[in-house]
Amino acid sequence: MTVSATAIRCGHRGCTCEFGEQWGTAPTLVTAVRTVATVVAWAVAVTTNSDGWLLAALLCYWIGDIADGSLARLINRETRTGAVLDVLADRLSICLVVTSYVTAHPPAAPPAAVFLAQFVVLDAYLTLAFTRWSLLSPNYFGLIDATVYRLNWSPPAKVINTSAVVLVWLATGSSMAATVLAAAVLGVKAFSAVRVAQLPVPRVLSGCAVRDVHSAAASPATAST
Ligand SMILES: [Zn+2]
Numbered sequence: 001m002t003v004s005a006t007a008i009r010c011g012h013r014g015c016t017c018e019f020g021e022q023w024g025t026a027p028t029l030v031t032a033v034r035t036v037a038t039v040v041a042w043a044v045a046v047t048t049n050s051d052g053w054l055l056a057a058l059l060c061y062w063i064g065d066i067a068d069g070s071l072a073r074l075i076n077r078e079t080r081t082g083a084v085l086d087v088l089a090d091r092l093s094i095c096l097v098v099t100s101y102v103t104a105h106p107p108a109a110p111p112a113a114v115f116l117a118q119f120v121v122l123d124a125y126l127t128l129a130f131t132r133w134s135l136l137s138p139n140y141f142g143l144i145d146a147t148v149y150r151l152n153w154s155p156p157a158k159v160i161n162t163s164a165v166v167l168v169w170l171a172t173g174s175s176m177a178a179t180v181l182a183a184a185v186l187g188v189k190a191f192s193a194v195r196v197a198q199l200p201v202p203r204v205l206s207g208c209a210v211r212d213v214h215s216a217a218a219s220p221a222t223a224s225t
Contacts, residue, residue: 010208014140016080017207023081027072031082034064035089042096054101061093062163073139083137087127091120108169111178114186115165122189123161126152129196133209143209145199148192161185 037060045053142149169178200216
C-alpha cells in the first residue's frame, strides 16, 4: 500500500501522490481525544446508570467525528492512516454506546441489532474499501464510482447513514419505525457492497486513483477480497 516517492503528482484532490503518508497529524490527535472522551463519558454512564452521560458519549463521538474530518480537509492533512484510525474509533464508540443503551432500554434491541450489523460490518467494509485504490479517504470515492460515493459519503448520505436511525428512535420511540429505517440503510449498504465487490481491482497502486481505475479496467485482476 506504499506509494512510490517518485509518483508523478496528478493534481486530483484525494489521490495519494498528492500527500506523503504520516500518522502524527493534528486530525489524528483529534480522533484520539474524541475517542478517549467518548470512552470516559461511556464509563461514567455505565457506572452511574445515566442516560445523560450516554448521550454525552454519543455527542463526543458525533461532534468529534465531524471535527477530525473537517480539520483534516481544512489544513490538507488527510492521510490513509488517519482515515483507517477514524473508522476503527467510530466502531468502538458506537458499539459501546449502543450496547449500553440497549441494556438499559431493551425495546431498542431490534433497531440496534440491524444498525450494528450495518455499521460495524457492511459500513466498515465499504469505508475501508478505498484502500484498494490510491485514495486518501472514502471522501474521494467519487473518483472510483460516483453512485457508491453519492450513496455513502456525500454530505447528505453521511448525515442520514449515521444519525437518521438514532434521531427517529429518540423522536418517536417506535421500535418498528427505527427498525424499518435501519433496514433501509442496511439495504443501501448491501447494494453498495455488492457494487464495490464488482469493481475491477488494480494490480498495483500508481499513486493516482484515476490511473488505477484505467489500468484495472485494461487488465482486470481477480477480486480476492
Ligand atoms: Zn490522481
